Amino acid sequence: MKETFFGRCVFIGWYCERGSCKFCYRSTTSHKKKHAAESKRSMASMISDAIIGKNLGWKFEYLTGGYANRSIGDIVEIAKNISKVYKKKIWVNLGVLDEDAMDKLSPYVEGICASIETVEEKLHDELCPDKKIEPYSRMLKLARKKGFKTSITIVIGLGEKKEDIKLLFDFIDKHKIDRITFYALKPVKGTAFEDVKSPSCDYYSWWIKETREKFPDLEIVAGLTPKKIDYVNPVLEAGADTLTKFPAIRLFGSEKAKSVEKQAMEAGRKFVGSLTKLPSVDWDKEVDKLDVDNELKEKIKVKLRQSIDKMSS
Numbered sequence: 330m331k332e333t334f335f336g337r338c339v340f341i342g343w344y345c346e347r348g349s350c351k352f353c354y355r356s357t358t359s360h361k362k363k364h365a366a367e368s369k370r371s372m373a374s375m376i377s378d379a380i381i382g383k384n385l386g387w388k389f390e391y392l393t394g395g396y397a398n399r400s401i402g403d404i405v406e407i408a409k410n411i412s413k414v415y416k417k418k419i420w421v422n423l424g425v426l427d428e429d430a431m432d433k434l435s436p437y438v439e440g441i442c443a444s445i446e447t448v449e450e451k452l453h454d455e456l457c458p459d460k461k462i463e464p465y466s467r468m469l470k471l472a473r474k475k476g477f478k479t480s481i482t483i484v485i486g487l488g489e490k491k492e493d494i495k496l497l498f499d500f501i502d503k504h505k506i507d508r509i510t511f512y513a514l515k516p517v518k519g520t521a522f523e524d525v526k527s528p529s530c531d532y533y534s535w536w537i538k539e540t541r542e543k544f545p546d547l548e549i550v551a552g553l554t555p556k557k558i559d560y561v562n563p564v565l566e567a568g569a570d571t572l573t574k575f576p577a578i579r580l581f582g583s584e585k586a587k588s589v590e591k592q593a594m595e596a597g598r599k600f601v602g603s604l605t606k607l608p609s610v611d612w613d614k615e616v617d618k619l620d621v622d623n624e625l626k627e628k629i630k631v632k633l634r635q636s637i638d639k640m641s642s
C-alpha cells in the first residue's frame with residue numbers, strides 16, 4: 330500500500346520584511362501590527378515543535394518564515410538544533426539565500442525551497458511586487474550546483490489559467506527540482522483576495538494530476554486548509570505524496586484531523602504517523618537526549634508541556 334505522509338513546517342517567526350504580496354496574510358495591516366520586525370520566535374518553541382513532529386511521525390517540510398528578521402548566524406543555529414532533533418539534514422524556505430548562506434547552512438540542510446507562488450510572470454509581478462522570480466531562479470540553480478535538493482511552492486487560485494501549466498512544467502524542467510508544494514489559495518481578510526473563493530477540489534487536484542503525469546518521480550506535497558478538508562481524497566488520488574498546511578497541533582484529535590486520516594485510507598493510502606493519537610513518550614527524556622545547554626532544555630520542556638496539554642485536551 331502506498332504511504333502518505335503529513336509534512337509540517339516550523340516557523341522561525343511571523344514577520345516578513347517584504348510584506349507586500351497581495352494574497353498573503355503577512356501583507357495585512359493587522360498582521361504587521363501584531364508581528365513587528367523585532368518579534369521573533371523563541372528557540373525553545375521551535376525545538377519543541379520539531380520534537381512533537383518527530384515523535385508523531387510527521388515529515389519535516391521546511392524551516393520557514395518569509396523574509397526573516399534574523400541573521401544568517403541565527404538561522405544556522407536554528408537549523409542545527411532542528412536537524413539534531415530529526416537526526417538528519419532538513420529543508421529551508423527562507424527567501425533568496427546567497428552562496429555564503431548556503432555554505433553556512435550546508436552541514437544541516439539538504440534542501441532549499443523557493444516560494445515562487447505562480448510562474449506566470451506578469452501575474453507574479455503584479456501579486457508579488459517585491460519578490461521577483463529571477464533571484465529565486467538563480468538561487469535554485471546555484472543550490473543545485475552546490476549539491477542541495479531543490480523545491481518550489483505554487484499557490485493555485487491566484488488568477489492563473491490552466492494553460493499556464495506549460496510554464497510550470499518548463500520551470501520544473503529547467504531547474505530540475507526534486508519537490509513541489511502546491512497550496513490552495515486561502516482568502517485572507519484585509520487582502521485583495523478577501524472575496525475570492527478558494528479553488529474547487531477539481532481545479533486544485535487537476536494541477537496535481539497533470540504534474541504527476543508529467544513528472545512521475547517528482548515529490549508532490551499538497552496543502553490543505555482547515556476549511557477545505559475535503560481536498561484530501563482528491564489530491565491523493567491525483568498523485569500527491571504528502572499533505573501539509575493543516576494546523577496539526579491546534580486541531581490534533583479533532584473531527585477534522587480524523588477526517589484527514591480517514592480520507593487518506595479511502596484513497597488507498599497508509600497514513601504514516603498520526604494526527605489523532607498521542608504516542609506514549611517521555612517528553613522530558615526526549616529533551617534530555619538533545620545536545621543543547623541545560624537552560625534551553627528547561628525552556629523546551631515548558632513549551633512541550635504547553636503543546637502536549639493542548640493536544641491532549
Ligand code: SF4
Pocket residue numbers: 345346347348349350353354355356394395396444457460
Ligand atoms: S514574501 Fe512570502 S511571506 Fe512575505 S509577503 Fe510575500 S508571500 Fe508573504
